[in-house]
Amino acid sequence: MTSINLSGKRILLTQAESFMGPALHRALVECGADVIADTGALTEPGAAEALIKQAGRVDVLLANLGIPAPSTVAVDVRDDEWRQMFEQLVDPLQRLVRAVLPEMIDRRAGKILLMGSASALRGMKRASSYSAARGAQLAYIRAVGVEVAPHNIQVNAIAQNFVDNPTYFPDEIQANPAFQARLKREVPLGRLVSAEEDASFAAYLCSDAADCFVGQVFPVCGGWAD
Numbered sequence: 001m002t003s004i005n006l007s008g009k010r011i012l013l014t015q016a017e018s019f020m021g022p023a024l025h026r027a028l029v030e031c032g033a034d035v036i037a038d039t040g041a042l043t044e045p046g047a048a049e050a051l052i053k054q055a056g057r058v059d060v061l062l063a064n065l066g067i068p069a070p071s072t073v074a075v076d077v078r079d080d081e082w083r084q085m086f087e088q089l090v091d092p093l094q095r096l097v098r099a100v101l102p103e104m105i106d107r108r109a110g111k112i113l114l115m116g117s118a119s120a121l122r123g124m125k126r127a128s129s130y131s132a133a134r135g136a137q138l139a140y141i142r143a144v145g146v147e148v149a150p151h152n153i154q155v156n157a158i159a160q161n162f163v164d165n166p167t168y169f170p171d172e173i174q175a176n177p178a179f180q181a182r183l184k185r186e187v188p189l190g191r192l193v194s195a196e197e198d199a200s201f202a203a204y205l206c207s208d209a210a211d212c213f214v215g216q217v218f219p220v221c222g223g224w225a226d
Contacts, residue, residue, distance in 0.1 A: 004031045004200070004207050004209070005031065005032060005207060006032045006033035007031075007032035008032075008034075009059040009206065009207075010034045010055075010058055010059045010060075011034070011035050011036065011059065011061075011206060012036045012055050012060070012100075013025060013035055013036065013038065014038050014042060014062070014064050014065060014092070015038075015065060015066060016037035016038055018167055019064055019115065019165055019166075019168075020064050020115050020160075020195065020198060021039075023196060023199040024062060024115075027199035027202065028062075033203075036058075038055075042065075042096070043087050043088060043092065045095075047092075047095075048092055048095035048096045049095060049098075051096070051099075057103070058100050058110070059109070059110060059111070060110070060113065060206045061096060061110075061111070061112045061113070062113050063092075063093050063096055063115065064115045065088070065089050065093060065137075066165075066167045066168070067085070067089060067130075068167060068168070069119070069127060069130040069168070072126060072128075082129050082132075085129045085132065086132075086136070088133075089134065089136075093114065093140065097140075097144060097155075101148065101153070104153050108151055108153075109152055110152075110153045111205070112141075112154070112155040112156075113155075113157065113158065113202060113206060114137055114138075114141050114158070115157075115158055116134055116138055116141070116158060116159045116217070117134040117159055117161060118161035118221040118224060118225040119131045119134050119161060120134040120138050120159060121159055121225040122224065122225040134159075137157070138157055138217050141155055141156065141215060142217065143215070145215020145216070146215045149214045152211075154210065154211060156210075156215065156216045157216070157217045158198070158205070158217075158220050159220070159221070159225070160193070160220040161221040161224050162183065162186075162187050162192050162193060162221050162222050162224055163193040163195065163221070164195045165195055169192060186224060187221070187222040187223060188222060188223030188224070189222030189223055190222075191222065193222050197220075201218070201220060205218070
């Protein structure tokens with residue numbers, strides 16, 4: 001971890017108290033970053049833009065966006081559930097990126113990294129609304145990544161699953177024998193990816209050593225998805 005150098009970089013981290021937020025915060029600080037740790041809700045129009053304005057210079061936007069996934073069968077997904085997934089996961093991402101890009105383009109430097117989900121890479125039963133929103137995130141990242149690459153801005157995503165975090169895999173789930181059996185059955189790694197492993201990779205993607213990646217989606221899921 002200490003070999004990753006983020007000294008002098010101002011990194012805006014969203015949802016710093018949930019999903020991968022705490023692990024990311026620790027890893028970024030350890031690597032020398034100046035972390036702007038936001039914990040506010042970003043669902044209201046104008047909230048993302050206000051956050052970017054308040055943050056000042058942002059060298060890296062680390063869009064950590066998570067919400068507990070519903071387990072509704074497709075025929076029972078109602079409009080309110082569908083809209084909630086997009087309001088929580090997709091709308092804030094687009095607003096954050098739209099607000100932060102002009103200054104990055106002017107400086108010809110910047111990075112945007114999304115903490116996304118591998119549910120968009122492999123079919124999952126009872127996850128249609130959640131997977132659709134996560135898929136929209138990844139499609140957006142790919143498109144923006146190639147659009148802004150000529151401005152020396154790198155936009156990428158981590159698509160994760162079976163990573164230790166309190167939003168999706170709290171202690172009570174991890175302790176369940178059925179979940180432990182599922183882990184051994186479905187995940188080639190045979191265990192959860194640790195929060196530290198995931199955060200360390202994210203820190204690397206925020207660093208100058210990762211300037212060559214453009215609109216890429218990196219699965220971090222112990223081999224569960226390609």
